[in-house]
Amino acid sequence: MVATFIQRAVMQGIPLLFGSTGEIITEKSGNLNLGIPGIMYVGGISGVIGAFLYENSLAAPEDANAFLAISIPLLCSILGSLIMGLIYSFLTVTLRANQNVTGLAITTFGVGFGNFFGGSLIKLVDSDVPSIALTTTSNFFRTTLPFAGSTGWFGKIFLSYGFLAYAAIIIAIACSIFLNRTRGGLHLRAVGENPATADAAGINVERTKYLATCVGSAIAGLGGLYYVMDYANGVWSNDGFGDRGWLAIALVIFAIWRPSSSILGSILFGGLYIIYLFIPGLALRTQELFKMLPYVVTIIVLIFVSIRNKKENQGPQSLGLSYFREER
Amino acid sequence: MNSKTKNHEPLFHIAKRDTLPMYKSWAIRGLAILFALIVAGIVTMLLTGENPLKVYSTMVSGAFGSSRRIWSLLQSLAMLLCVSLAVTPAFKMRFWNIGAEGQVLIGGLATAGCMITLGDKIPNALLILVMIVASIVAGAIWALIPAFFKAKFNTNETLFTLMMNYVAIQLVSYFEMLWENPKGSSNIGIINQSTHAGWLPTIGNFEYLLNVLVVLGLTIFMYIYLKYSKHGYELTVVGESENTARYIGLNVKKVIMRTMLLSGAVCGIAGLLLVGGTNHTITTTTAGGRGFTAIMVSWLAKFNPIYMILTAFLIAFLEAGSGAISTVFGLNESFADIITGIILFFIIGCEFFINYKLHFRSRHKEVK
Numbered sequence: 005m006v007a008t009f010i011q012r013a014v015m016q017g018i019p020l021l022f023g024s025t026g027e028i029i030t031e032k033s034g035n036l037n038l039g040i041p042g043i044m045y046v047g048g049i050s051g052v053i054g055a056f057l058y059e060n061s062l063a064a065p066e067d068a069n070a071f072l073a074i075s076i077p078l079l080c081s082i083l084g085s086l087i088m089g090l091i092y093s094f095l096t097v098t099l100r101a102n103q104n105v106t107g108l109a110i111t112t113f114g115v116g117f118g119n120f121f122g123g124s125l126i127k128l129v130d131s132d133v134p135s136i137a138l139t140t141t142s143n144f145f146r147t148t149l150p151f152a153g154s155t156g157w158f159g160k161i162f163l164s165y166g167f168l169a170y171a172a173i174i175i176a177i178a179c180s181i182f183l184n185r186t187r188g189g190l191h192l193r194a195v196g197e198n199p200a201t202a203d204a205a206g207i208n209v210e211r212t213k214y215l216a217t218c219v220g221s222a223i224a225g226l227g228g229l230y231y232v233m234d235y236a237n238g239v240w241s242n243d244g245f246g247d248r249g250w251l252a253i254a255l256v257i258f259a260i261w262r263p264s265s266s267i268l269g270s271i272l273f274g275g276l277y278i279i280y281l282f283i284p285g286l287a288l289r290t291q292e293l294f295k296m297l298p299y300v301v302t303i304i305v306l307i308f309v310s311i312r313n314k315k316e317n318q319g320p321q322s323l324g325l326s327y328f329r330e331e332r
Numbered sequence: 333m334n335s336k337t338k339n340h341e342p343l344f345h346i347a348k349r350d351t352l353p354m355y356k357s358w359a360i361r362g363l364a365i366l367f368a369l370i371v372a373g374i375v376t377m378l379l380t381g382e383n384p385l386k387v388y389s390t391m392v393s394g395a396f397g398s399s400r401r402i403w404s405l406l407q408s409l410a411m412l413l414c415v416s417l418a419v420t421p422a423f424k425m426r427f428w429n430i431g432a433e434g435q436v437l438i439g440g441l442a443t444a445g446c447m448i449t450l451g452d453k454i455p456n457a458l459l460i461l462v463m464i465v466a467s468i469v470a471g472a473i474w475a476l477i478p479a480f481f482k483a484k485f486n487t488n489e490t491l492f493t494l495m496m497n498y499v500a501i502q503l504v505s506y507f508e509m510l511w512e513n514p515k516g517s518s519n520i521g522i523i524n525q526s527t528h529a530g531w532l533p534t535i536g537n538f539e540y541l542l543n544v545l546v547v548l549g550l551t552i553f554m555y556i557y558l559k560y561s562k563h564g565y566e567l568t569v570v571g572e573s574e575n576t577a578r579y580i581g582l583n584v585k586k587v588i589m590r591t592m593l594l595s596g597a598v599c600g601i602a603g604l605l606l607v608g609g610t611n612h613t614i615t616t617t618t619a620g621g622r623g624f625t626a627i628m629v630s631w632l633a634k635f636n637p638i639y640m641i642l643t644a645f646l647i648a649f650l651e652a653g654s655g656a657i658s659t660v661f662g663l664n665e666s667f668a669d670i671i672t673g674i675i676l677f678f679i680i681g682c683e684f685f686i687n688y689k690l691h692f693r694s695r696h697k698e699v700k
Contacts, residue, residue, distance in 0.1 A: 038430075095677065100687075108627055109676035113673025114673075119669070253491065306481075311485050
């Protein structure tokens with residue numbers, strides 16, 4: 005029971021971890037990208053499109069090549085979310101548009117894009133399958149580590165996930181090291197704190213913001229891919245991804261802009277997200293109240309962080325502001 | 333030497349513009365919308381293989397094709413405008429209230445609660461009065477909570493209001509099951525269908541006319557409030573510079589809380605109109621994403637309530653029109669979001685050309 009709960013919590017948490025790691029990298033450069041929910045949809049559906057076209061090109065599911073079945077959706081997903089990140093960066097960095105408005109437009113577009121292709125992909129390619137169920141591809145994504153089934157609770161908690169779950173944790177750790185231990189990370193943080201000073205120090209502010217936003221978007225998009233291919237067994241359902249994108253943004257604050265803390269934070273959020281399933285004897289309507297938990301916890305953390313008002317717990321200073329060199 | 337320094341000069345450089353005359357800035361926006369429509373037409377053509385002109389005519393007839401369609405366009409315009417008006421004073425104060433969705437829902441929930449628990453127990457006029465008060469108070473409280481923490485501890489309002497949306501959605505979801513009718517359906521259904529208790533009156537035969545008139549009144553009120561009242565002036569000062577506001581002796585905390593109270597109250601009215609006026613029921617999607625769209629409407633109109641009629645009309649038209657495209661050409665309904673997204677990108681991007689100008693590298697050599 006406990007092992008199952010932890011396993012489900014981790015699986016719920018992984019998309020959030022991808023999303024929040026991507027958003028942390030983006031926010032550290034001073035861009036508050038509220039388009040993450042949309043970008044995660046795009047990441048998911050782009051992977052689905054890639055996998056769908058690949059599976060359709062096969063004569064029989066047994067012909068699937070493991071390498072291609074994984075790399076095609078992966079590349080499509082990264083490409084899709086990268087393009088969204090580029091649109092966001094072009095509008096906010098080059099054209100200096102308002103970040104909140106741009107982000108919300110990206111989310112409108114991205115969610116629409118996902119649901120549109122999710123709903124009409126079959127019709128567009130004149131296929132005769134009844135619904136998008138990419139079981140073959142999904143099986144490759146869901147391949148667990150060896151000994152996952154034979155080592156009892158240990159295997160269940162630590163070994164029973166697809167490779168993207170481990171990738172999420174590795175990426176989060178790598179981002180944490182990058183931000184805190186390397187020169188590039190220092191430059192990135194400098195741009196987010198005070199772009200004018202960073203500019204004076206010779207850092208290319210525009211390039212840094214572009215890079216951070218695009219890489220961040222690509223990472224976040226993988227969360228969408230993980231959700232469809234692993235969590236949902238390769239079945240795309242419209243709006244199935246739900247509000248996880250917003251939760252990922254909330255997680256950024258919960259983790260106080262630290263990718264390493266967001267690993268545990270995401271598992272905790274994942275647990276809060278599904279805890280209602282594990283408390284016996286809850287009425288259906290009380291379950292709805294329990295689903296509030298992740299949001300309420302975020303609000304409490306938000307208030308707590310602002311009351312303590314410690315310097316190291318604050319977000320980047322110029323978060324949400326566009327930078328124009330000639331402005332005083 | 334000369335050629336070497338020249339290579340270092342970038343292709344163009346960006347400078348801030350003085351304020352453009354109004355006809356020019358609107359010409360730029362018009363051009364952006366035109367470009368956006370061309371791109372949207374091309375996208376539709378690629379996906380459907382239809383002639384783009386046919387696509388546009390479908391859009392227009394989908395929005396204006398019959399008096400029924402015009403009324404439903406007016407209704408969606410009015411509701412979107414109402415929420416946009418609500419978020420505007422907060423934005424003018426640079427308070428990013430992206431919780432309008434939740435504030436509308438809570439206002440609607442309070443309305444529905446009154447209709448269900450008090451329907452037929454008190455006279456209808458009194459019931460409607462109670463509904464009005466309850467919805468306004470509920471919306472205002474929902475907005476006041478983040479405002480209080482912003483004023484007191486400078487808590488990040490963008491994320492606080494965002495999270496409040498989901499708390500509101502879950503609350504609605506809970507009450508949907510508590511008040512479910514019939515039992516086991518998990519939704520409320522039409523409230524007081526037989527008695528019409530608590531249904532806002534309709535004017536003549538026009539189902540949506542009341543909503544349109546109320547919102548029109550609100551627009552004028554908001555215009556005057558922002559432009560000519562002392563409150564409007566104060567919140568603008570706080571938005572421009574909090575330090576200046578403090579220096580001239582404004583109580584910034586009070587201004588923040590007062591403005592958010594107003595913002596939430598208007599959202600509450602939107603909830604009242606949606607639940608009491610037209611839907612007569614409440615679901616988690618009653619606000620329908622208007623809380624987010626309203627932000628763009630308000631921003632595109634430069635926070636001016638009169639222009640907002642135009643921008644809200646544009647968005648409402650796009651939604652109705654692309655909705656028609658998706659039904660006529662058999663596309664998924666989310667197609668509307670894609671088109672709206674593309675057009676928003678263009679409009680957002682074009683603001684750059686209104687605020688900045690590009691100086692291209694001059695070709696002639698400098699005279700020594």
